[in-house]
Amino acid sequence: MYYKAGKHKEAGLAYSPFKALVAPRPIGWISSQSRDGIANLAPYSFFNAISELPPMVMFVSAPDEREGKSTPTYHSAKDSLANIMETGEFGVNIVGKKQIEGMITSAEGLSADRDEFEAAKLLKKDASDIHVPLVAGAPAQLECALHDIITLPGTETRAGCKMVLGRVLSIHIDDDVIRDGKVDVSIFQPVARLGYKDYATIEDVFAIAQGVKG
Numbered sequence: 001m002y003y004k005a006g007k008h009k010e011a012g013l014a015y016s017p018f019k020a021l022v023a024p025r026p027i028g029w030i031s032s033q034s035r036d037g038i039a040n041l042a043p044y045s046f047f048n049a050i051s052e053l054p055p056m057v058m059f060v061s062a063p064d065e066r067e068g069k070s071t072p073t074y075h076s077a078k079d080s081l082a083n084i085m086e087t088g089e090f091g092v093n094i095v096g097k098k099q100i101e102g103m104i105t106s107a108e109g110l111s112a113d114r115d116e117f118e119a120a121k122l123l124k125k126d127a128s129d130i131h132v133p134l135v136a137g138a139p140a141q142l143e144c145a146l147h148d149i150i151t152l153p154g155t156e157t158r159a160g161c162k163m164v165l166g167r168v169l170s171i172h173i174d175d176d177v178i179r180d181g182k183v184d185v186s187i188f189q190p191v192a193r194l195g196y197k198d199y200a201t202i203e204d205v206f207a208i209a210q211g212v213k214g
């Protein structure tokens, strides 16, 4: 099969397979807070670590379509992006198998005046270096400062997505997921996004002892 990007229907595929092909993708569970102190939480699977020194992450926010279809020229910001543009800070909370239900609940498009931790019945943990709450009980949390926001190209019908780049200022790790001085992902089983409605957890871990760094 071969098709031009965006033309999967003409190729006989009802749904775009793009996200099923570039998979698994880690989930950045982004916490943020408005200038007025309303906490927000939402999962983003166009998310990844992009540099080790200094540690940096990125996530991509599509235009908010809660108030109707977006236009090619107007990007309506989702609440996470709006908060981060206001405050310059965000948290990345790592999603393990135990956090799946809370993560899914926090994806609901609540209005910006609702505290999404309360709505998802999740407890807050204080951050040390930013003014944004973190998800208590998550296997790890990264405290981040906004580095830059890049506007990606749009389409004929929709404004471009916004790529948020963040510098990791500090890292919290649940001591229970550390074994022999290393994070053991088999203890919390990170959740990844696949295509369609599919998810995966990391359970099968193997090491390859080569002199290759990376």
Ligand SMILES: Cc1cc2nc3c(=O)[nH]c(=O)nc-3n(C[C@H](O)[C@H](O)[C@H](O)COP(=O)(O)O)c2cc1C
Binding pocket: 027, 040, 041, 042, 043, 044, 045, 046, 047, 060, 061, 062, 063, 078, 079, 080, 081, 103, 104, 106, 107, 108, 109, 110, 193
């Ligand atoms: C697993 C998962 C991954 C998601 N990834 C993204 C993403 O990468 N970009 C995006 O714009 N929305 C993504 N969403 C949808 C947002 O989480 C959703 O629009 C949410 O309401 C945004 O919340 P906010 O307005 O509080 O930021 C994802 C949803 C789920 C459940």
